[in-house]
Amino acid sequence: MKNLDELRKLRKKAQKNIKLRSQDAKIKIVVGMGTSGIAAGAREVLNAFVNEINDKNLDDVLVTQTGEKGMSSQEPIVEIHEEGKPKVIYGEMDPEKVKKVVEQHIQNNKVVEEFVVAVEE
Amino acid sequence: MAQRLNVLVCSGASCLSSGSIDVKDALIEEIENNGLEEEIKIIETGCMGPCELGPVILVYPDEILYKKVKKEDVKDIVEQHFLKGRPVERLLYKSTETEKLIKKHEEIDYFKKQKKIVLRNCGMIDPESIEEYIALDGYEALGKALTEMNKEKVLKEIETSGLRGRGGAGFPTHLKWKFTKDADGDKKYVVCNADEGDPGAFMDRSVIEGDPHTVIEGMAIAAYVIGADMGYIYVRAEYPLAIERLRKAIKDAKEYGFLGENIFESGFNFDLEVRIGAGAFVCGEETALIHSIEGKRGTPRPRPPYPSVEGLWGKPTNLNNVETYANVRHIILKGGNWFSKIGTESSKGTKVFALSGDITNTGLAEVPMGTTIKELIYDIGGGAPEGKTIKAVQLGGPSGGCITHEYFDTPIDYESLTELGAMMGSGGVIAMSEDTCMVNTAKFFLDFNTFESCGKCTPCRVGLKQMYVILDRITKGEGETGDIDRLVELGENIKKTALCGLGQTAPNPVLSTIRYFRNEYRQHIEEKKCQAMVCTDLLTYYIEPDKCKACTLCAQNCPVDVIEGERGVVHEIQQEGCIKCGNCYDVCPFDAVVKTTGEF
Amino acid sequence: MKKEEILRNYEKRKDNLLYILHDFQDMNPYNYVTDDDMQLIADYLGLPYSKVYGTASFYSMISEKPRGKHIIRLCDSPPCHLMGSVDILDVLKDELGIKVGETTPDMTFTLEKTACLGVCGVAPVMMVDEEIYGNLTPKKVKKIIADYKEGKK
Numbered sequence: 001m002k003n004l005d006e007l008r009k010l011r012k013k014a015q016k017n018i019k020l021r022s023q024d025a026k027i028k029i030v031v032g033m034g035t036s037g038i039a040a041g042a043r044e045v046l047n048a049f050v051n052e053i054n055d056k057n058l059d060d061v062l063v064t065q066t067g068e069k070g071m072s073s074q075e076p077i078v079e080i081h082e083e084g085k086p087k088v089i090y091g092e093m094d095p096e097k098v099k100k101v102v103e104q105h106i107q108n109n110k111v112v113e114e115f116v117v118a119v120e121e
Numbered sequence: 122m123a124q125r126l127n128v129l130v131c132s133g134a135s136c137l138s139s140g141s142i143d144v145k146d147a148l149i150e151e152i153e154n155n156g157l158e159e160e161i162k163i164i165e166t167g168c169m170g171p172c173e174l175g176p177v178i179l180v181y182p183d184e185i186l187y188k189k190v191k192k193e194d195v196k197d198i199v200e201q202h203f204l205k206g207r208p209v210e211r212l213l214y215k216s217t218e219t220e221k222l223i224k225k226h227e228e229i230d231y232f233k234k235q236k237k238i239v240l241r242n243c244g245m246i247d248p249e250s251i252e253e254y255i256a257l258d259g260y261e262a263l264g265k266a267l268t269e270m271n272k273e274k275v276l277k278e279i280e281t282s283g284l285r286g287r288g289g290a291g292f293p294t295h296l297k298w299k300f301t302k303d304a305d306g307d308k309k310y311v312v313c314n315a316d317e318g319d320p321g322a323f324m325d326r327s328v329i330e331g332d333p334h335t336v337i338e339g340m341a342i343a344a345y346v347i348g349a350d351m352g353y354i355y356v357r358a359e360y361p362l363a364i365e366r367l368r369k370a371i372k373d374a375k376e377y378g379f380l381g382e383n384i385f386e387s388g389f390n391f392d393l394e395v396r397i398g399a400g401a402f403v404c405g406e407e408t409a410l411i412h413s414i415e416g417k418r419g420t421p422r423p424r425p426p427y428p429s430v431e432g433l434w435g436k437p438t439n440l441n442n443v444e445t446y447a448n449v450r451h452i453i454l455k456g457g458n459w460f461s462k463i464g465t466e467s468s469k470g471t472k473v474f475a476l477s478g479d480i481t482n483t484g485l486a487e488v489p490m491g492t493t494i495k496e497l498i499y500d501i502g503g504g505a506p507e508g509k510t511i512k513a514v515q516l517g518g519p520s521g522g523c524i525t526h527e528y529f530d531t532p533i534d535y536e537s538l539t540e541l542g543a544m545m546g547s548g549g550v551i552a553m554s555e556d557t558c559m560v561n562t563a564k565f566f567l568d569f570n571t572f573e574s575c576g577k578c579t580p581c582r583v584g585l586k587q588m589y590v591i592l593d594r595i596t597k598g599e600g601e602t603g604d605i606d607r608l609v610e611l612g613e614n615i616k617k618t619a620l621c622g623l624g625q626t627a628p629n630p631v632l633s634t635i636r637y638f639r640n641e642y643r644q645h646i647e648e649k650k651c652q653a654m655v656c657t658d659l660l661t662y663y664i665e666p667d668k669c670k671a672c673t674l675c676a677q678n679c680p681v682d683v684i685e686g687e688r689g690v691v692h693e694i695q696q697e698g699c700i701k702c703g704n705c706y707d708v709c710p711f712d713a714v715v716k717t718t719g720e721f
Numbered sequence: 722m723k724k725e726e727i728l729r730n731y732e733k734r735k736d737n738l739l740y741i742l743h744d745f746q747d748m749n750p751y752n753y754v755t756d757d758d759m760q761l762i763a764d765y766l767g768l769p770y771s772k773v774y775g776t777a778s779f780y781s782m783i784s785e786k787p788r789g790k791h792i793i794r795l796c797d798s799p800p801c802h803l804m805g806s807v808d809i810l811d812v813l814k815d816e817l818g819i820k821v822g823e824t825t826p827d828m829t830f831t832l833e834k835t836a837c838l839g840v841c842g843v844a845p846v847m848m849v850d851e852e853i854y855g856n857l858t859p860k861k862v863k864k865i866i867a868d869y870k871e872g873k874k
Contacts, residue, residue, distance in 0.1 A: 001260070001264075001377055001378040001379060001384075001385060002378075002385070002386055003264070003268065003385055003386060004261070004264040004265065004268055004269075007255070007260060007261065007264050008261075010252075010255055011255050011256055011258070011259075011261070014253065014255050014256035015256040017124075017252070017253070017256065018127075018246070018253055018256040018257065020124060020125075020126065020127040020162075020181045020182050021127050021129070021181045021245055021246075025182070031206075032206070033204075033205055033206030033207075037206075038204070038205060043204075046125060047123075047125065047160065050123045050125045050160070051123050053123075054123035062182045063125060063182070064182045065125075065183070065206035066206050134839065134840045134853055135842040135843045135855060137853065138840060138843055138846070138852075138853045138854055138855035138856075139843055139855060139856060171842075172840070172841075172842020172843055173842055173843075175842070175843065318836060318837065320798030320799050320800065320836065320837035320841075321798065321799060321800045321837060321841050322837070322839065322841075323837075323839035323840060323841060323842070326839040358743075358782050359782075359835065359836070359838050359839065359848070361851045397739070397740070397743065398780075399739055399742070399743065399780035399781070399782040399783050400780050400781035400782030400783075400835070400836070401779060401780050401781060402836055413739065414736060415735065415736050416734075416735045416736035416737060416738035416739055416776065417735075417738075417776060418775055418776050418779040419779060419780070420779075475841060475842075477800035477803075477842065477844065478799065478803045478804075478841075479803060483800075483842040483843075483844075484842045485842075515799065549841075551799050551800055551803070553803070557803065562799065565799055565802065566799070569798070569836070573836070575779075
């Protein structure tokens with residue numbers, strides 16, 4: 001290690017591997033992974049989110065999963081949690097829609113209205 | 122395919138001995154069977170803390186903690202949680218207060234009340250991966266110290282922080298460093314005391330096993346300030362896993378250039394070696410430790426001169442405890458001011474405690490100085506198990522003393538504990554319930570100290586033995602009037618005249634139990650009574666004629682055949698031959714055998 | 722590895738004494754250091770035999786008497802004591818038929834008591850060679866002994 005800069009570069013690389021364990025995430029994406037969700041394709045949605053977030057190096061975004069949400073007809077369901085903002089719930093998601101949500105909502109702060117099924121305060 | 126889950130499997134020595142390897146192997150297999158290898162990463166970490174709940178698994182980013190996991194549970198975890206997002210309820214922690222299941226590990230009281238500085242990485246990272254250490258700010262402090270700060274500035278930060286030695290004595294760290302820095306010598310050393318011999322203490326082991334680089338970094342920074350280019354970490358031989366992890370960490374640190382020559386191109390050279398003990402508690406004393414590294418018998422010598430001036434091979438040596446070094450990099454990164462805001466006026470920062478004995482949540486806990494004993498024992502420790510009450514806690518191991526429940530509101534800091542006749546010590550906290558006999562416990566610690574005495578000085582070698590003989594008589598029902606005074610006189614004399622810390626503190630458990638539990642001593646001596654029913658020679662077993670059904674079960678199980686009676690004839694125990702083994706008491710199905718103490 | 726090879730691994734420095742003793746002991750199937758070993762080490766390091774013997778006898782983990790193939794070290798410190806290590810000791814003495822400090826006639830097991838092993842969270846605890854076993858119950862202990870007897874470990 002020649003100097004602090006070199007160390008910091010190595011750190012950034014290493015941090016990607018440990019990102020899942022860091023506890024400061026500004027935005028949390030929660031994918032409903034109940035049986036109906038999975039049957040509707042929630043796993044592909046989950047993986048699509050994970051890949052998009054990774055490819056775009058979005059540091060303070062976390063993707064996690066949860067059980068049955070109840071809205072089976074709208075599966076796969078994805079909730080976007082952001083502190084100080086109402087919870088946005090997207091329905092009938094698929095990997096294509098994931099790309100749009102990441103670019104428009106996560107990166108540019110504009111809710112993708114046509115995918116929304118509910119908003120909770 | 123990017124990862125979406127990190128599964129942390131605690132691989133501290135406690136969980137390892139509870140079978141965490143089988144759990145890990147089962148996880149690997151099940152994840153492969155389900156084709157999830159790319160998405161889910163399994164990481165073996167150091168001790169997470171709650172040893173009682175082991176084997177422990179922590180799932181991120183969900184932050185869900187699973188306790189007492191067996192390899193048979195893994196299938197459910199993978200199928201229900203990893204694939205379907207439903208945490209497995211039966212493995213979740215159940216709060217003893219609210220009876221509710223708690224998923225998130227930070228909501229569990231045990232974790233909620235802790236402030237982790239020293240243990241920050243333990244249970245979070247793979248201790249064998251230097252990259253993970255680097256990811257969480259590893260070696261940034263060393264780089265900063267070497268390239269942006271001069272030695273005086275680093276020393277100043279340590280001074281501002283108020284850091285005091287965590288090995289037990291609480292000597293101001295910056296002063297020790299300063300003395301060694303200023304001492305005359307063509308060669309200087311830094312040494313880390315990892316000979317954690319206190320019974321009930323496993324903080325240092327957990328830090329070395331869970332986050333070895335933090336110690337390496339701390340030592341390197343100390344070496345820079347002092348002007349040393351060589352360091353040794355002395356680890357007791359009873360910690361083979363810690364030794365292995367440390368050796369690997371040193372090897373990796375060398376490869377990455379954090380050890381060796383011209384570190385961070387600053388001109389600073391530093392090399393580090395592991396040295397192993399061989400089963401001698403006294404080698405935890407700094408001068409004995411130095412002698413052991415030199416290949417000699419681990420006997421202490423009088424001080425002054427202190428190791429700072431004349432230590433290893435006669436050269437100035439800075440000797441600190443594992444936990445002390447583990448705090449250093451955080452102070453350099455966040456500043457001495459930040460550190461000094463945590464804790465009390467006299468004792469800054471946090472302290473890692475190891476909870477054991479009659480307590481629900483055994484394991485490690487790191488709390489800010491000033492936390493009360495009550496909070497440590499009850500909020501974090503969960504109190505005594507199964508409806509018992511904690512009557513005292515032993516702090517400081519065989520050098521420390523006990524603190525009774527009347528004083529549980531005492532905030533934990535160096536001075537307030539010494540006032541009570543106890544000692545912070547290295548951090549071992551042993552909880553004792555009403556089933557513990559304080560006289561027997563004092564005898565226990567004294568026996569330990571007597572055995573571990575190096576034998577060099579008379580007060581310790583002979584004096585402790587004399588104290589032990591008196592205590593032994595008392596527990597065997599042969600106590601005499603005046604014994605308590607004899608113990609106190611002997612004890613206080615030894616404290617003043619013994620050569621090293623071992624002898625000087627060995628009488629503490631006895632003196633402290635006499636101070637707070639004089640009544641138990643008196644009962645043993647005058648009434649031949651052991652309230653806690655521990656001292657076998659003071660117990661009497663007899664059969665209550667009304668309850669005896671004459672089934673002969675007790676007689677059959679008596680190893681010395683002293684129970685008279687046959688079918689239909691009420692049994693009787695012949696007291697002269699009874700060895701008080703308690704077998705009859707254990708086997709009687711009618712509760713007819715009574716265990717009692719005192720004059721019969 | 723032969724004795725000369727072990728010595729050659731170390732510089733002729735007095736502070737290597739403890740490590741050489743450890744290595745000699747580990748190499749010996751009876752887990753001890755012989756008088757001849759100590760003389761060899763003394764000659765190599767340029768020390769009097771008495772110094773080597775004095776150091777070896779100081780440390781409880783080095784033995785100058787032959788021991789069994791497997792060394793069982795039961796922790797007898799307060800936390801383990803409180804959690805019932807005395808009962809475990811009784812079971813061990815029963816199963817092995819020996820007292821503390823003794824070795825079974827077939828030289829398989831030696832029973833020793835040890836100071837705190839630092840895993841108090843899972844007391845009572847024992848160490849067999851370098852493996853640590855916690856949360857001991859009489860049943861578990863019997864199984865562990867049986868496994869070692871059958872060579873499963």
